[in-house]
Amino acid sequence: MLAVAPIIALLLCPALWLVLGRPRFLSEKTPREKPARISVIIPARDEEDNLPKLLDSLLAGKTQPHEIIVVDDGSTDATAAIARERGAKVVAPAPLPDDWKGKPWACQTGAEAATGDWLLFMDADTWFEPGGYEFIPPLAHEDCAVSSICPYHHIQSPTEELSAFFNLIMVAGSNAFGLPASSRNNSALFGQCLLISADNYKQIDGHKKVRNQILENFHLAEHLHQVGIARNCYLGRGVIAMRMFSGGLPNLWQSWKKGFTSGAKQAHPRALVLISLWLTAGMTILVSLLVAVFTPSASPLFLGLTAAAYSIFALQCGWAFRQVGRFSPLNAFFFPVGLIFYQALFFTALWEKKRGTQTNWKGRDVS
Template sequence: MQHIIELLIVLLGIGVTPLLYYRFPKIPKHIEPPDDKKRRSLSVIIPARNEEKNLPLLLEDLKEQCYGNFEIIVVDDGSKDKTAEISKSFGVKVITICDKPSGWLGKTWACQKGAEASEGELLLFLDADVRLKPQAVERILKTYEKKGIPLSVQPYHKTEKCYEQASLFFNLIQIGANGVSLKKPQNIGLYGPLIFISKDDYKTIGGHESVKENIVEDMALGVKLKEAKIPYDLYVGDEEISFRMYSGGFQSLLEGWTKNIASGAMRIPLLLFMMIFFFLSSLISVPLHILTFFISEQGTWLFVYLVFYVLWVGILYNLSKNVGKFHPLAVLFYPLPLLVLVFVFFTSLYKKIFKKKVVWKGRSI
């Protein structure tokens, strides 16, 4: 009986996957351009703390955009490196903030100050590790102008080093848990790396001040938009809208995901949470049962779970191509990045429950 229950859990996880990842919506590439005379002014706001390596890449990308009618504001959030100097060398507006008020987190305060200093009627918030091909801003602007509602993009995750493969499941969970991939999108919250919103809508929801204490401020902003009855669209990035997260080493990867994952999980609606739960339970169960049945020499069950393993590898290979550049070996040996996810989740949950601090970019939060 126990084997049957465990088998049902595996099958249920496989069964919910096409529902959970029904689609991966991309920013359209071919939209009829509106009248340029009717276009509103745009401000690009980049909160940056110790981003001397990433920032020049993004600023160079912004200089090469086909649509170039926008101002760029870099908010130097108390950096201890050359973030401010590099920004000034590109001729952009630089705001340096050294002390944030009590009750604010660094990023929310930086975004708020950038918005207050902006002159544009439209605001594009970008994380410093985002990369944009020359058509990217034009695509985003045209997509916004077609519907006139805020939009947010989870960039395509480009990886270079071996340890970065550990982000595979974090990317899938982040997209799946937001409900953007469902047949009927749920849009639980925004994606922090790229948020496009009019200044009027931004002011209506109280800006970043309304979410100043939230570690997952992007999800909180989405909640504020819903409360104000302002609809928004979510997209998944492609080669033209990408990022390379946590390039500073494996420790930065662990710290970054630990900062977000438990707080984000607590905001997921129950039904969506259960779908994620069975998705992960099935993935975890299969390799564990392979090991168990191999040791106990139960050949029939071992064969069954080997078939499931091959099936999951095929499913993950197809899913991974939509969210980032992940090596086939990371998919083939998926229990390894899955183990990192489980470790980070329970570490984050422990810190959340017992109110332990997480170190991120030299700050304890």
């Protein structure tokens, strides 16, 4: 009977390929005869440490944006001064209205100040790899599809390795890279790097309809879908990168928690089911492993199936983690550590949401 658990895990492992089996990367730098006028809009709140790298990467390439707008969202550090030093236009939004969240309000303010034909919204903790920005103008083509890119996560400390499952599930939950191709018709968008024409932005009333949403990118995708505007999603390896948690474990914990339950609620049902099945495989393997360790009389069949399931899941993790970030191969081999951390944060977020506990991020309630 013990052998049933690893057999179930083996049967559930293919769920990963169904939700993430066809990753899509940018591969074209074809110049346009008439370069698109792209306004880069960067909402920034106390981003003096991150902003220089992004601005320098935008200014280093052969192709330059039409303009760079930094929306200084109530910063108490040198964010505005750093932006001006590098030639960006600095915009200070009006006081945050009661029915708006901070990021949508900053994005809306930046869009209203922009003069380009296309708007490229970028998080301040991202940056372009050398030559990476040259992939962006070809996306601004006549069919006016909205494009978003998930930045490749650069890892610089062991603590940051704990983001692996979160990054992976964020990408898989977009429903943009699954099998078959027809399953990707209603994909979400990545909020860290989003390119939309100014006309399409006005057509959906900008960020006004998502003004009170924590994960505004999911809701923007829904509004675009309702009016028939196509959405293209890409993974950013070799083009755009990010480092999310230089502030250590507390920063990582609070950041993932702030939008975790909202993200699960907004994920496409098919993607959510497949992700859940794959995570169930991982937890079943973990239980089987514990049984194998603490049950000396376990049969060779059970031990062999457990070892096979563990190996297959670890190989899946190794492949999938490398699609979304520069994670160590050891992270995949010791996947139970990251998986337990993921489950602990997930259930903590659910419990706090049920209790009505507020989640604070940069001095604001983002519950």
